Amino acid sequence: AQSVTQLDSQVPVFEEAPVELRCNYSSSVSVYLFWYVQYPNQGLQLLLKYLSGSTLVKGINGFEAEFNKSQTSFHLRKPSVHISDTAEYFCAVSVNNDMRFGAGTRLTVKP
Amino acid sequence: GAVVSQHPSWVICKSGTSVKIECRSLDFQATTMFWYRQFPKQSLMLMATSNEGSKATYEQGVEKDKFLINHASLTLSTLTVTSAHPEDSSFYICSATGPGTGGIYEQYFGPGTRLTVT
Numbered sequence: 001a002q003s004v005t006q007l008d009s010q011v012p013v014f015e016e017a018p019v020e021l022r023c024n025y026s027s028s029v030s031v032y033l034f035w036y037v038q039y040p041n042q043g044l045q046l047l048l049k050y051l052s053g054s055t056l057v058k059g060i061n062g063f064e065a066e067f068n069k070s071q072t073s074f075h076l077r078k079p080s081v082h083i084s085d086t087a088e089y090f091c092a093v094s095v096n097n098d099m100r101f102g103a104g105t106r107l108t109v110k111p
Numbered sequence: 112g113a114v115v116s117q118h119p120s121w122v123i124c125k126s127g128t129s130v131k132i133e134c135r136s137l138d139f140q141a142t143t144m145f146w147y148r149q150f151p152k153q154s155l156m157l158m159a160t161s162n163e164g165s166k167a168t169y170e171q172g173v174e175k176d177k178f179l180i181n182h183a184s185l186t187l188s189t190l191t192v193t194s195a196h197p198e199d200s201s202f203y204i205c206s207a208t209g210p211g212t213g214g215i216y217e218q219y220f221g222p223g224t225r226l227t228v229t
Binding site: 032034036041042043044045046049090094097098099100101102103104 | 117143145152153154155157160202204206208217218220221222223225
């Protein structure tokens, strides 16, 4: 079965600095990849997804991610973060609609 | 489009009682619905997958007699936690997918239900 590893449990960063949240996946078949954001006591909001085509995917709120098949990675990036980006971020991999989530990365943006 | 709602958003119940959580797709037909459980500061763990009109498929380790899932229509799935105990306290999130959502193989998530068993 497929699996996801988020390499950083917590990422503190100052406002307006760039950030990268790392995600690696494992699967023996082709996958679909997703990044979700979760604010406290709320459900998941889709940031972006990779299904096929261009390996650089742009999402909402200025986030983007790059699919790297050789490195089995799907890292999330933002060039300049805001206080409001403080949240939990989940990387997910889906095979035949069986979606598995990483452990999450807590992004904390400090003023 | 592709909105999923959950009700209630939070519930407190006494140990030994049962509680039902509803998951609705508001603007699409959800042929498949998923139920996840999330403990504090942890990731989502898939509990079960249900297809409309069929019995749910439970993940290994999930007690099917304790977590009853019904997906009787294309817009509604329910999760009933029977004889709840404090260890069942958690955040339960549903998701749904179906034709015409515009997001192939994408699941649309509800806002979650916080269950506290006292």
